Structure formats: C-alpha cells, structure tokens
Amino acid sequence: MRRWTTALAAVMLATGVAATAVPTASAVTTSTACPGGWGSLDRQDTTVPYQPQALANIRTGAQECFDRLVVDVPGTSAANPLAHRVHYTDDNAVHQSGSGTPIPVRGGAVLEVVVGATAYDPATWQAVYPARSGDPLPGVDLTGYRTFVDTRFAGSFEGESQFGVGVRARLPFRVFQLDNRLVIDVAHSWGTTA
Template sequence: MRRWGTAIAAIVLASAGLAGTAGAAQAVGTSSAAACATAWGSLDRTDPALSGKPLENIRTGQNECYDRMVFDIKGATAADRIGYRVGYVETLNQAGTGDPIPVGGGAILEIKVGASSYDYETGKSTYPGKARQPLPGVDVSGYQTFRDTRYASSFEGETQVGLGVRARLPFRVFQSDGHLVVDVAHSWNAAS
C-alpha cells in the first residue's frame, strides 16, 4: 500500500513541477543539505477561504527532505482558492465539541482545510473519515517525520485533521492544481 502512495506522490510532484528543485540542485553538484534547505519555520499558516467544494481524499508521501500530506478537493482547479489553518497545538480538540483527540508523536500539527467531508447539496459523505480514528488508507509507518494521523471532524465547512510528527519541525503549506499540500521537513538543519 505504501508503494502506491509513494508512486502517486512522485507523480503528483512531477506533474506539478515540484520535484525539480531537489533534482536540479543535485544535478549541479550541490550537497544534499543544500537540496534540503527548508527555511519554512514552524509558525501558523492561514488562508481564510472556504472552497465550497468537498474533500475527496487525503494521502501521504515521502521525499528525501520532507514528508508530505495532500488533500484532494473534489472538482477544485488551480483557479480555486482552498482555505486552511495549519499550526502546532498542545492538544488536538475536536471542532464543535472540544473533545480532546489523542495523536501520537512528539508534536501535533492541526490541519483545518476549507472543504467539508460531505456534499452540501446531498448531505452524503465524500470522505470516509471517522472521528478519533486514523485517516482511512493512510499508513505512515516507516516515515521519517510523520508518526500518526487522526481524523477529527468536518464542522462548519472545514475538515480537521491531526498529524502527529516526530518533533516540532518546519513546515510549508501551498496549493497545487486543486490540491492542498502540507510538507513537514525532516530536520531544522536542512540535512535530510
């Protein structure tokens, strides 16, 4: 299963033109540390947009410099803004109830995506996440940075996920062709 996830992540990286940075740096003879330069920081990132489109899937992948989580938004294109709030928290508290949800790892990254886990018009589920449970179909065993995943809720147009990571590490958030991408670096010192 992890092989498929890695293969899909590689295809997404290649098709979005994101894999070129590490490859180009190594092609000109720079060190691996230079290829993994991650001046991203660990402060909260926010874009308040609500896409109005439903979440379809969440998947993960690995890179030599970071671990990646991708949120697939059904029907979203590069022209659609996908809102988010991503930041480290002491405890993951379920939106709507405030109930704490245990997440394994040395630090917890709370990710709220401006897309619900259900279709607004039909009310039917578009993503099969269950509160307090690991993300369906996602296995992060063997990852360098990721330790655990937990689905928290879909509340008021946002889907909330807890990502357990090894430690509080630098991360970045960006949108690519209708997908929201969260990368968490393997280290602070830019070495993989």
C-alpha cells in the first residue's frame, strides 16, 4: 500500500497537481464600494427660520463604511429642515455657547454639532432630553465603532443644542435631513472601499 501511495504522490508532483493551491471561499477577500466625495469641510443650514423645537434623542449606529449619528427632532423633514452647523474644531474640545467653557472630547479630531433644537420643551421648559453638560450623550455606547471614539453634550443655549463627537481622525463626513431626524455619517477612511 505504501508503494502505491508513494507512486501516486510522485505522479501528482510531476504533473503539478499538488503544487497548485486552490483558493477557498474564506481566502478570497472582497471589498465593499463605499460612497465617496464627502470631504471634511463645514456643513451648515442656518437659513431655516427659528422655530422652537425639542430635541427628542441622539443615537448612533455602526455601518460597514461609516459610523452614523442621528439627531431625532419630531416635525423636521426635507421641507421643514432642522437648522444645523457641523464642523471640525481646531482643538480637542467644543467651546460651550455663551460661556466659552471648553469641554474636552477624546479622539484624533472633534466634530462639533450644533442643531436648532433644545434639550427642553420650549413650550413648558421641561427637560425632554436627559443630557448634562460635559457628560457623554445619554444611551450612546461606542464600543466596537471604527470611527467614533467619544461624545460630549455641551448644553442648550438660545434655542440650540451643542455637542461634540470625538472621531479617530479628521475624516470625511456628510449631513442630510430625513423625516424627523438629521443624519451625520463619518467615513471610516478617505478611500471608497471598506
């Protein structure tokens, strides 16, 4: 039997069968085409007339190509957008509106987000979003995220709420309005593949 196995191995080597590796499905790598062309310059829509609005929630989600932050404000839409300013800061902090107090945010870069909605109901002055200045955003857990590192609430002042998002580096982002929410996506890289 040993002679037969040795002879078969010799024939396979001579024909090159044993030397050829066939890739398995797990060895093949695929890349996902990610949206591109976002850039890292400031995004804003401050042309929206002031309307007292309450901030319902801020939440995040990890996607294949980007990390997503969603600001929930009922009653907003493409036809009735939420006023906003989103930009990278010059240091690792957001500076609180009114006082200028720096609120440190961990990360290689800090994205400051200001929206035209408050953490309290403008009609009743009752708190509707349970955030405290300097603390992480309530209910946001960034464990396992590739881009988001930290979040900090800076407060609500004169009809606006301000917070910082610490990101791994100064990466491209986009901002867009959907019904009842403003969406901010920050890419995992400058490339167009995941």
